[in-house]
Amino acid sequence: MTTTESASPSAAADRTTLDDTERAALDAAIDELAAGERRWADTSLAARAALLARTHATIAANAERWATTAGRIKGLAPDSPLMGEEWISGPYPALTGFAQLSRSLQALAERRSPLAGARFGTAPGGRTTVRVLPHSAHEAILLHGFRAEVWLRPGVAASTARSHAGLAQHHPSRTGGVGLVLGAGNITSIAPLDVASELVAHNRVALLKLNPTLDDLEPVLRAALAPLVEAGVLRIVRGGADAGAYLTGHPGIAHVHITGSSVTHDAIVWGPGDEGRARKAAGTPVLDKDITSELGGVAPVVVVPGDWSADDLRYQAEHVATMRLHNGGYNCIAGQVVIVSRDWPLKDAFLAALRDALDRAPARPAWYPGSAARLASAAASYPGATRLGPDGGRLLVDLTGNAGGHGPDAAAPERAAVERTEYFAPVLGVVELPGTGQRFLDAAVAHANDELAGTLGANVVVAPNDRRALGAGFDRAIADLRYGTIGVNAWTGVGYLTATAPWGAYPGHTLADIQSGRGVVHNALLLDATERTVVTGPFRPFPRSVARGELALFPKPPWFVTARSAATTGRRLTAFAARPGWLAMPSVFAAAFRA
Template sequence: MTTNTERTSLFIDGGWHTPSTGDVIPVVSPLNEQRIGSVPASAPADVDVAVAAARAARHRSDWAALTPEERAAVLHRFADALDKRAEDRATTVTSENGMPIALARFAEGAAPVQLLRYYADLALSTPIEERRTSRPVPGTTVVRREPVGVVAAIAPWNFPAVLSMFKIAPALAAGCTVVLKPSPETTLDSYLLAEAAIEAGLPAGVLGIVTGGADIGQYLVAHPGVDKVAFTGSTPAGRHIGRVCGELLRPVTLELGGKSAALVLDDADLEATVTGLATASLLNTGQTCYMSTRILLPRSRYAEFRDAVTAMAAGLPVGDPMDEATAIGPLVSARQRDRVLSLIEQGRAEGGTVTTGGGRPAGVGSGFFVEPTVFTDVENSSTVARQEVFGPVLTLLPYGDLDEAIALANDSEYGLGGTVWTTDDERGLGVARRVETGSFGVNTFNLDWGSPFGGVKASGIGRELGPEGLAAYQNLKSIFLTA
């Protein structure tokens, strides 16, 4: 982003809304640490207006009365409008959070468009009603799928565009309305989302966007006008949201943290595995919830994989995220950089050995950079092996046999992702079945729009993506008919 972008309005009820206060949230470049824009800070009164507009739209004929075909047409127009802005949205996200532009063009530009189209088409093929019969009870039951209502969607800063759409696309396809709260670090890109909604003719109130930090998020989550909450973020924040929704008996989807394991089997191909780990363990500078950052290596091949992983990490291009060649950009903020550096120091203090990295890159005068860092000589009980670092930090752990490797993988409070690396896919599939996690990859890790994604244990509740992602925004009603 070469110009300073100062936004002054909020997108509420289908248009631009004057905020109730004059407070602003500055947006800072993680590359040069300079202000690149600002957005208005929402107050609770603005949230009230947005939720009221969403409740009104939920029952208005221009949204509630649409047929699946009509709603799908609206979503496809929305996708078309977003597609026109894909490059702008990718570069805006990169400017906000330091995501390498080559990744942002897909994840933040193309992927939200694909998700809207997927759910538009899925809504067409998912019947609103079906008739069931069973014995011994005579008669027929009509099972009806209805929108859950007003959805509070809270998105994180690491993949702001696509993780917002994980919630918006299925919710709108189900006939819900949405109030979105982006992360304060990455709110500028949501204005492009709003502009696309206006161009597509999304009915007023169907999508609203409020800004702010944890205080506004908490107010939105507990708002009496909200029917469901969908949140992606840290496990501590998710626990708080879960407690609030539990007390309110409000359905909630929580996609939270992870500390996933990469199980490298004794037959793994060295070059292919290490090449794959560059993405599976360090995507988006390690600021990805499902990264396989605990790399479990067979003792018989530990030294060669240690050296190869170290060389891979040391060789990743670090620098300007707008450069197509950059693999490791800056972290999102000074606070995040300092947190990661603190955990690295804690890892050293607990006896860990750093084979590469361990600090800020040499010669970098500004920017929230941390070198790709690899730890050896750590136990699975060490802080860097148990806490989610959310930065470019890997731990290498040796194991004896396969049972020990699986036990190490499962010895974690988290269960979001994971990978296995082997030349025998069937063997890898057998390993995948034994690891306690919501998703897993054999020699790769790629999300599939048509398959559910989410975690177990401290990694969350519920699933996004696939038909299961649509079902999360529907209530089921059974209507009993006589024979």
């Protein structure tokens, strides 16, 4: 892998100097957290569990305001089905994450492992797996047909995983100082969940600096996370790159966690501009403290060729379009390069369905800063790309041979841009490789590993009969795919939404070659020595799933950009996460089956 490029400007550029009042306010927040850290060290595990449970309640009380504020920031009409995204990626994962962390702390308080009763298995390469989805009877029904397993690093036994689960909470009095969370500007649950990881997984109190894009959400998050603020373990501040620079260099900050781009990461670690590049080459960082990060990348979508029906082609084309267009395309986990087989008889039919799905997806504002410039950069690199969508604001870069490109033999400079640049805009590339079956799958895995920037998430689409035909070869291919989350017939975004699954890059990156970052967040079971999460979903929605022999009762997912009832489903899912119960399920199903 080579270093991830970015079409976006560095967040560390154009810094200004904070005035004395602004510096004093930030200093005061850090001083207050230092006092809060001492109280946190004296707080019992049971009291910590209760604090997170109270926070869960305040998140629930502010969920409506949270989702509507996020929708307003992103320019969504209040009655748009796309509002479902703001429920499902905002208060919903925050609720499930805080609830499970509270349960894990309570288990530790009672001298039980958070993995008590967990199902373990094995994966190629001497790996132990832990089933994390479904994690409850409720999840088994609500997400019927979906499952997720965490693969531990080779050689880690189930007994070790069980005894080590709990991370820093095995020694709660050993706190780790003040952690700075540089919040993301795209998905509104990222920052609160990062705060929860700092507090529980690492036993650090947290200073959250919001991304300026989400400044309007600050009063909502302050209310939703009020118990943490009142306990002195969280402070929330606003500010731009100048505030971020002041805080990362502050002696009162022990650790930095960032969600963003590799360019922003490198500006923090090595410094901006030519001086920063020189420092990076010399291995002399300007940051004198540890940093963890989640930095996105160019996510592949490997389409394993098979004998698909017309309905399969349309559904999976919508699936891939969702991977790119969810949240307007402004996701670190957005699918960006589709890898298809040159020898697949249905390749042309699939690509036609994909163009149609991209073209027909609902219109939405290009709300994230810099989107137009990034789209223009892609268009300049690929003047023959197809503009799609109501306003022509979506770009399909088809590099397959029959589309006028050069397929797998394309010159490196021609393919480099879409495969090396995380566009963070509605740009989707398509490349082709020869072969079918195992030959194609192995080649696609090698291409994703060696040619695409980043290691955050990879997607594989495969019909059940083709997966069975591949047998152990399919499992070996997944083991060879070096990504932190792998979705098989399920967008890797489902891994983000799964509270019990770790979320982050494939392990092993260095500060000099950061790729998609270091460390994991979420991980509400507090698992140690994790390597990746593998999420599996149904190839077809209900009822076609059952009619074709899949045991899956899940309809079209509410996170699909074409789901007509997404807003209602998202609202009801969030209400269920606030107060789980069997009686609340029928209303969720009633909405979901109208998608």
